[in-house]
Amino acid sequence: MRQTARLTVERRDSSGGLKLESFDVPFEPGQSVLDGLRWIRVHADPTLAFRYSCLNANACKECMMEVDGEVAYACLSRLEPREMRLAPLHNKPLVRDLVTEIAPPTERLAGKRK
Amino acid sequence: MTERRHLQTDVLVIGSGGAGMSAAIAAADGGARVLLADRSLIGRAGATVMAMMTVAVAVGEETPDDWRFHYRDTLTAGRGLCDPRLARLLCEEGPDCIRQLDAWGVGWARKDGRIAQAHAPGHDRPRCVYVDFLNTGPAVSKTLRTALHKRERVRRIGDLMILDLVRAGSAPDAPVTGAVALDVTTGAAVTIAAKVSIIATGGLTRLYARNSASGNMGGDGYAIALRAGAKLIDMEFVQFFPIGHLAPRMIGMDPIMWDPFRYKLGGRLLNGNMEEFTGRYGTKEDGKYVITRDTATYAILQEVAAGRGSPHGGAYLSFMHIPAEQLQAAFGPVIERLAANGIDLNRQPVEVAPIAHYHMGGIAVDEWMATGVPQLLAAGEAVGGANGANRLSGNAITEALVFGRRAGRTALQLLDCDAAFNAPDAAAGLAMLEAAGPSARDINPAPLVFELQSLMWRDVGPFRTEAGLTDALERIGELEERMGDRPVGVPAAFDLARLDWLDLRNMLLVARAVAAAALARTESRGAHQRDDYAGLSQDWTRNQIVSLEHGKPVITQGPLIPAQEAAA
Numbered sequence: 001m002r003q004t005a006r007l008t009v010e011r012r013d014s015s016g017g018l019k020l021e022s023f024d025v026p027f028e029p030g031q032s033v034l035d036g037l038r039w040i041r042v043h044a045d046p047t048l049a050f051r052y053s054c055l056n057a058n059a060c061k062e063c064m065m066e067v068d069g070e071v072a073y074a075c076l077s078r079l080e081p082r083e084m085r086l087a088p089l090h091n092k093p094l095v096r097d098l099v100t101e102i103a104p105p106t107e108r109l110a111g112k113r114k
Numbered sequence: 115m116t117e118r119r120h121l122q123t124d125v126l127v128i129g130s131g132g133a134g135m136s137a138a139i140a141a142a143d144g145g146a147r148v149l150l151a152d153r154s155l156i157g158r159a160g161a162t163v164m165a166m167m168t169v170a171v172a173v174g175e176e177t178p179d180d181w182r183f184h185y186r187d188t189l190t191a192g193r194g195l196c197d198p199r200l201a202r203l204l205c206e207e208g209p210d211c212i213r214q215l216d217a218w219g220v221g222w223a224r225k226d227g228r229i230a231q232a233h234a235p236g237h238d239r240p241r242c243v244y245v246d247f248l249n250t251g252p253a254v255s256k257t258l259r260t261a262l263h264k265r266e267r268v269r270r271i272g273d274l275m276i277l278d279l280v281r282a283g284s285a286p287d288a289p290v291t292g293a294v295a296l297d298v299t300t301g302a303a304v305t306i307a308a309k310v311s312i313i314a315t316g317g318l319t320r321l322y323a324r325n326s327a328s329g330n331m332g333g334d335g336y337a338i339a340l341r342a343g344a345k346l347i348d349m350e351f352v353q354f355f356p357i358g359h360l361a362p363r364m365i366g367m368d369p370i371m372w373d374p375f376r377y378k379l380g381g382r383l384l385n386g387n388m389e390e391f392t393g394r395y396g397t398k399e400d401g402k403y404v405i406t407r408d409t410a411t412y413a414i415l416q417e418v419a420a421g422r423g424s425p426h427g428g429a430y431l432s433f434m435h436i437p438a439e440q441l442q443a444a445f446g447p448v449i450e451r452l453a454a455n456g457i458d459l460n461r462q463p464v465e466v467a468p469i470a471h472y473h474m475g476g477i478a479v480d481e482w483m484a485t486g487v488p489q490l491l492a493a494g495e496a497v498g499g500a501n502g503a504n505r506l507s508g509n510a511i512t513e514a515l516v517f518g519r520r521a522g523r524t525a526l527q528l529l530d531c532d533a534a535f536n537a538p539d540a541a542a543g544l545a546m547l548e549a550a551g552p553s554a555r556d557i558n559p560a561p562l563v564f565e566l567q568s569l570m571w572r573d574v575g576p577f578r579t580e581a582g583l584t585d586a587l588e589r590i591g592e593l594e595e596r597m598g599d600r601p602v603g604v605p606a607a608f609d610l611a612r613l614d615w616l617d618l619r620n621m622l623l624v625a626r627a628v629a630a631a632a633l634a635r636t637e638s639r640g641a642h643q644r645d646d647y648a649g650l651s652q653d654w655t656r657n658q659i660v661s662l663e664h665g666k667p668v669i670t671q672g673p674l675i676p677a678q679e680a681a682a
Contacts, residue, residue, distance in 0.1 A: 030365070032365040042560045046559065046610065054164055058367070075366060096607045107156045108273065109274055109304065110299070
């Protein structure tokens, strides 16, 4: 039987309401959590929001989030065939789902966000 | 809905990779106000930050060199199609840009106090500077970001995606007066008034299933340029990097990471039977790294087609014959990162296969980076022509730095412009950004992007045929119909589905340009290989130009290019 990884994501929309949603992702050894998130967007829920750019190369440093309660890059976190809990960075302003304002205020359109 | 904002600047730079940051710095140093916009974070996305090692430049520190030798090698690699003005600019001004970065503290690797230079395939001598261990791109990006921070005239805005340029009216010579953009963090539309605009959005590797660049490089600059009336050149020439990592799967490593170690150690490229094979395709390696990218891609895929591929459909790359101490010295801390992925190069080969890496084609410009559309410039990989049908290792970062600086300086000459931004000219773009479309659950653009990437890889990839290209064009048309004409959902914060839709709109237009140009070129040359038209045809020593007519790309052929020989 194929193994699955269950990604349980803390999601919040602009209204601020918290929702926990779980997604079962087909597991292959050698995948990253980012691979799992990208799978979800194609196959399960296109609206799931997270930042990424460089695709597992550890170059852009955009996919920072909390994986099982620890701050980590999704691209450097190994996907495992168990439940993994994903949350946005708690010390940064939330934009949506796993996306937070990680750029310095001087590099945002709005400057400091409320 | 969030209110629509309006920004004003002298120079709008679109994209904050190496070219965009260089353009912004040059324009600001000349006294212009600059708005540097990136759809992602400033100086972190794009291709520059992902460069593993080489930057080709005739600084001549290890071995005497001259830009003319570099120029000659660039023309040779380009298989007769380089724009000599652009190739010359790249080679002649490269050393100055590299020394500027050195002065800013980028940290080029040194040997006995001189900048170290690796010998990459296609170069006649050691010419490639680097920052060790796989840090060239991150170091270049960080150095440029630091330089930007010191320039108060540059306003940097991330999460700002440019949808389209705005022109003063619809006349053929109407100048560009700014842009319509999407504030990704809120979903709101933004208008930008700019006296000059510079497209520095990089290439189109995201069009392909296997690619080695940032996920946001879907050719949006090409699409924006076409819709603004600019022309594209050489769109059929997509560079496939021959030895992209294939297996075993790794995390946290760039798939093009093996190249630097081939420069240092040679390494052996082997087929599934553990035999060296590149000699069959005209380049015997004998433990050295001499094969050019187009030839290596061809050789590996021919072996796979003949049933002699590695288990995952590529070739083996082996360093097993190299003593452990030498491996340790060359790989440094990377050895541990490989061990964390279960890879021990002393004991096992890895599998590699071609991967979309760079685009030789792009926006047609002259040596001032002018597109021909008034007040519109382009720079970096977004520009076509400097590298012809095949790019030399190391020319991409040089091109980003040199062309970026040149575009920034040219912009200074264009600031005295009468045309002003008028809101009505932005109406079409604003209507698209503010439209309500079908739900993303009904039309999910993410799998449509995936379908496009798969068909591009299969039929518009390293090997092409008339049947495959014709089929690809048909399926691109089907995808255009399936995606509809309004973005999915409604304006909302960080809506990746809506963003995917906007990307797909650009990707399909650019995919059509690549496939149509590839279908028209009935020969094989450099990175463009047709199974049904083997070999290079003298009559095809010409560029193809793409323009937009009634919303569709139209291909025309340029004049025969005389034989290119650089006096060296």
